[in-house]
Amino acid sequence: MIQFEQVNKFFGEFQVLKNINLTIRSGEVVVIIGPSGSGKSTLLRCINRLEAVSEGKLSVNDTDLTDPRANINRLRQDIGMVFQHFNLYPHKTALENISLAPRQVRNIPLAEATEQAQQYLTKVGIPEKASAYPAQLSGGQQQRVAIARGLAMKPKIMLFDEPTSALDPEMIGEVLDVMRDLAQEGMTMVVVTHEMGFAREVADRVIFMDEGMILEENSPAEFFQNPKEERTRRFLSRVL
Ligand code: ADP
Ligand code: MG
16 A cells, blocks of 8 residues: 655655665555654655655555656645644534535535534544534644545555644544544554554554654564663653
């Protein structure tokens, strides 16, 4: 589904991604952890071409992103992304936030898009918040609307960039529960998070990044019990 082959990325002189080789299969849940500034967000943003890679090859869902003729709009329809800050439209209701892209991008008629949006709100556990505006929702509820909005485009891949980092602790669990359900339904997911419990329980694979490199990659059981690299051990000793 996603394949990085010897990918390098530079911001000017600064090399932010170094020789990234990574293959993610359909239905896999991959959690990326690592210190701040290690390139996690950049790696994620390359997958939907919010950032272009500088060297190497990246293909996503059979599209070669390094081909200048690649259909990026088509690609993005298949990829949902959820950010730390939910980026909901403040002047639209929860339901309108969710139905907007299906209406505008997929030309789904209003009634149908609204009905589907309601189903996604139910899926993320807040069917009663349809007509609430973002400011009337808690952080956890807003993030669940943002996930519903991503799902409404029926993506093949969901990317999550620290989806719970801006939330009060008591709201983290409700968002992780929605993500866990999605994983169980077989969604292909790439998740940057500091939630080690989630990584341990839900990930098929954990990737540790440091200074632009993938330093270590393993099953969660191996990764947490038997980290190979000294830097991984140091990082884990700080976050666990
Ligand atoms: P992480 O998500 O692991 O914290 P990022 O991918 O956001 O790391 O950033 C990795 C490094 O690249 C950081 O040093 C950051 O300052 C730098 N960086 C990120 N985006 C840009 C940009 N648009 N221009 C220049 N440098 C950037
Ligand atoms: Mg980041």
